[in-house]
Amino acid sequence: MFDKIAACACLTVLFLAPSCGEQPDSKPAGKSLPESYWLASAPSGAVDVKAARGSAKDGSEIIVTGRVGDILANRAQFKLIDKSFTPCNARPEDKCATPWDYCCEEPTALNAGTIVVEFRDKGALRKATAKGFHGLDHLKSVVVRGKVVKDEAGNLILVAAGMHVEA
Amino acid sequence: MRWLPLDYPIRNLRRRPVQTLLTGLASCLVAGVLVATVSFVSGLEQSFADQGKKDTAILLSTAAMRDLVRSAISPAVADLVAGDVKAVRVINGTPAVSPEIHMGTNLRLGGEPAEGAADPVYAAFVRGVTARAFLVHDDVTLLDGRLPGPGEVLVGRLVAAKIGVPEQRLRTGAKLRFEGGEFVISGTFAAPGTTTESEIWAPLKELMGHARRDDISAVFVRVTDPDAVADVEVFAQRRLDLELVCIPSTVYYSELVAYFEPIRGLAWAMAVMIALTVVFTGANTLNTVVQDRINELATLLALGYSGAALVASLLVEALLLSAAGGLVGLIAAGWLVSESTFRIGMGAFALRVGGASVLIGFAGVLLLGLLGTLPAGTRVLRIPVATALKED
Numbered sequence: 001m002f003d004k005i006a007a008c009a010c011l012t013v014l015f016l017a018p019s020c021g022e023q024p025d026s027k028p029a030g031k032s033l034p035e036s037y038w039l040a041s042a043p044s045g046a047v048d049v050k051a052a053r054g055s056a057k058d059g060s061e062i063i064v065t066g067r068v069g070d071i072l073a074n075r076a077q078f079k080l081i082d083k084s085f086t087p088c089n090a091r092p093e094d095k096c097a098t099p100w101d102y103c104c105e106e107p108t109a110l111n112a113g114t115i116v117v118e119f120r121d122k123g124a125l126r127k128a129t130a131k132g133f134h135g136l137d138h139l140k141s142v143v144v145r146g147k148v149v150k151d152e153a154g155n156l157i158l159v160a161a162g163m164h165v166e167a
Numbered sequence: 168m169r170w171l172p173l174d175y176p177i178r179n180l181r182r183r184p185v186q187t188l189l190t191g192l193a194s195c196l197v198a199g200v201l202v203a204t205v206s207f208v209s210g211l212e213q214s215f216a217d218q219g220k221k222d223t224a225i226l227l228s229t230a231a232m233r234d235l236v237r238s239a240i241s242p243a244v245a246d247l248v249a250g251d252v253k254a255v256r257v258i259n260g261t262p263a264v265s266p267e268i269h270m271g272t273n274l275r276l277g278g279e280p281a282e283g284a285a286d287p288v289y290a291a292f293v294r295g296v297t298a299r300a301f302l303v304h305d306d307v308t309l310l311d312g313r314l315p316g317p318g319e320v321l322v323g324r325l326v327a328a329k330i331g332v333p334e335q336r337l338r339t340g341a342k343l344r345f346e347g348g349e350f351v352i353s354g355t356f357a358a359p360g361t362t363t364e365s366e367i368w369a370p371l372k373e374l375m376g377h378a379r380r381d382d383i384s385a386v387f388v389r390v391t392d393p394d395a396v397a398d399v400e401v402f403a404q405r406r407l408d409l410e411l412v413c414i415p416s417t418v419y420y421s422e423l424v425a426y427f428e429p430i431r432g433l434a435w436a437m438a439v440m441i442a443l444t445v446v447f448t449g450a451n452t453l454n455t456v457v458q459d460r461i462n463e464l465a466t467l468l469a470l471g472y473s474g475a476a477l478v479a480s481l482l483v484e485a486l487l488l489s490a491a492g493g494l495v496g497l498i499a500a501g502w503l504v505s506e507s508t509f510r511i512g513m514g515a516f517a518l519r520v521g522g523a524s525v526l527i528g529f530a531g532v533l534l535l536g537l538l539g540t541l542p543a544g545t546r547v548l549r550i551p552v553a554t555a556l557k558e559d
Contacts, residue, residue, distance in 0.1 A: 075398070075401050107410045125401060153406070
């Protein structure tokens with residue numbers, strides 16, 4: 001009997017090999033962000049993520065707009081994706097359960113159009129989640145004002161001072 | 168109400184020895200199948216779930232779609248995460264960060280064979296590790312031998328069963344060949360209840376050389392407390408250039424268990440189908456028994472025994488037979504299934520007959536005995552005494 005189960009098992013596993021976005025976003029939400037981060041209206045002069053990646057200098061103040069990608073559950077950090085990328089669910093025939101990870105994009109190109117937004121308290125990342133802050137969720141369009149932290153590898157972190165979530 | 172004496176159903180069983188034996192064997196089969204199914208399903212779940220640790224995160228490549236074997240990341244990630252994440256656990260001055268390669272390979276046993284000699288190939292799973300792996304995978308213990316040096320490997324205690332060869336062919340000191348290299352087995356390890364036991368652990372650098380890889384599959388990171396797994400996630404998000412995704416190991420292995428859900432369903436479906444076959448066959452047998460003994464049962468009714476007393480006697484008869492057959496089935500399953508090994512994909516796990524499987528197996532056959540009695544019992548309650556007494 002076990003040989004038969006093994007044969008079926010192998011076939012089934014072949015069909016069930018991991019694929020794009022199979023992990024639902026089931027993480028429990030942590031504490032929310034302080035209200036002081038809320039910007040009632042979107043600040044003017046926002047640039048898109050790709051432009052910020054190209055021109056922003058370490059320590060400079062910038063305003064960036066993009067779509068929300070992966071959001072951490074217990075740390076106040078999320079990825080901000082350039083709006084030129086198409087979320088997987090906006091593509092016909094794509095049934096991706098986690099379109100906010102943009103798994104249908106080429107990773108290197110995607111990273112060039114991504115920055116990380118962080119909310120810090122006295123330099124330390126807050127143990128909270130940005131999810132739910134004034135409706136912030138995956139793929140929502142947001143405008144963030146903050147200070148740039150750029151490392152030697154070119155990764156860009158935007159330490160947020162304020163944020164507006166578009167309706 | 169007058170009950171029939173207990174020896175009445177026992178004597179009835181002895182009146183039809185062949186029928187009794189066959190029905191008992193059917194119960195025996197069901198008990199065995201239920202025990203095997205529960206052992207298989209729980210073994211499958213536990214062997215993957217037990218590998219997940221709340222204080223451990225896995226860093227792998229974003230392009231790998233959460234598959235360790237497909238993942239390829241820079242070997243530098245291990246030192247970068249150890250340097251950047253303050254919550255990494257440090258054991259005896261060494262960060263518990265394990266860079267690893269996970270890969271399937273074609274395994275050959277023994278040294279280079281003589282020209283023309285048979286040299287069979289076995290599908291095996293190799294993990295390239297450093298000594299730091301033991302800081303992260305603390306459920307791995309050395310059963311004999313020593314940690315591998317250059318040109319040496321450790322083998323899990325289920326590798327022989329996984330590839331289908333006698334254990335002595337993988338004893339300490341034996342030779343193995345894979346990825347173009349020849350290795351000597353320096354020891355055997357155990358990792359109870361996990362599929363890790365079906366792996367071969369080779370020195371990382373050597374495996375990279377033989378497999379011509381300049382990347383690794385993943386980095387396993389052990390942190391000071393489960394909450395600090397989030398700090399590893401922060402590292403993975405910040406280092407966009409490394410193209411990493413961080414998955415808590417509990418999540419990774421629970422997702423693997425979920426992939427096997429259809430297999431578990433299939434196993435249960437087979438068990439239920441076999442059980443239902445036995446129920447229907449048993450019910451049919453008892454129905455025939457009632458028909459054969461219709462005069463006898465009508466006489467008992469005429470003598471003042473109630474229909475309920477006759478049904479109770481039938482039930483005792485069925486339960487005795489189910490219990491006896493079930494006990495034999497449990498003993499047989501314990502002997503055949505316990506500690507046997509089941510191969511699945513690139514791994515293997517041991518089947519263990521535990522209290523739950525024995526309980527489910529025995530309760531299952533008793534339930535089947537009960538269900539099998541229902542049609543015959545209903546018929547007994549409807550026997551028209553006068554007509555039945557006249558039947559030949």
